[in-house]
Amino acid sequence: MAGLHDGVGSGVAAPDRRRTELGPASLRLTAAGPSSEPAVNVQAWGPGAAAAVDSVPRLLGRDDDWSGFDEAGFHATLPRMVVEARRRNPAVRLPATGRMIDSLVPTVLEQKVTVIEARRGYRYLMYRFGTPAPGAGTVAPANLMVQPTAEQWLRIPSWEWHQAGVGPQRSATVMRALRSAVALERLAALPASEASAKLQTLPGIGAWTAAEVVQRTHGCPDSIAVGDYHLAAYVGAALTGRRTDDAGMLRLLAPWAGQRQRVVRMIGFSGFRKPTFGPRMTIQDHRSH
Secondary structure, three states: OOOOHHHHHOOEEEEEEEEEEEEEEEEEEEOOOOOOOOEEEEEOOOOHHHHHHHHHHHHHHOOOOOOOHHHHHHOOOHHHHHHHHHHHHOEEOOOOOOOHHHHHHHHHHHOOOHHHHHHHHHHHHHHHHHOOOOOOOOOOOOOEOOOOOOHHHOOOHHHHHHHOOOOHHHHHHHHHHHHOHHHHHHHHHHOOOHHHHHHOOOOOOOOOHHHHHHHOOOOOOOOOOOOOOOHHHHHHHHHHHHOOOOOHHHHHHHHHHHOOHHHHHHHHOOOOOOOOOOOOOOOOOOOOO
């Protein structure tokens, strides 16, 4: 469900494919009802359909509680752009997928590369080693794919990772993590902070990767992706008019501890764009070497 990790509003119409404990499933979510009483119609196909339907409330942010953020006293501490963005987007929720491996693998592929590179590699591996989603070509889009299982990821040979443009450091991180796939999935039942800490005990998984994962799997309202190529400069420019580094970003966000991810999301919803200076991150392609 591309883009759901960026926040969910009351209107949703999207295909999704996921692998549940009962097998793969496809979901179709369609907005229904008047704006005053919005609802979502859910349809599912495949052996994992029942489990996928059960996951929809959390996927749409049912358990994401904004009451503390929306309290008048808390709003009084927030920058005007954040308060205004929340006023314009009262239905935004942070989704929780509960699917650790589904979130971890593409996040690891994003380490130290551009989004374009990461998506190109993930797309190659999905179409090469994934499986068509239930109903693909009939009730679901023909090109909808389900991510490989942990066992299937572990069988991908080194040259295919190379062909996907995924370097040995990132592919090795995926392989090491997925050798503990059962334990990884259990982290979904832990609090986000504990899950993040346990993820970071795995070689190759640091604060940035863990934060990006629990933002998606747990709908964590506080996790900040320290080490992100753009985030610190963006937050600094939004809140002070000046770029900053990770330490500066954490100092700026410290007054809103527990709600820091919500603050960052609302800065994004405000429409703020930081001035761009200097070269963009270079896209590397080592596949011909």
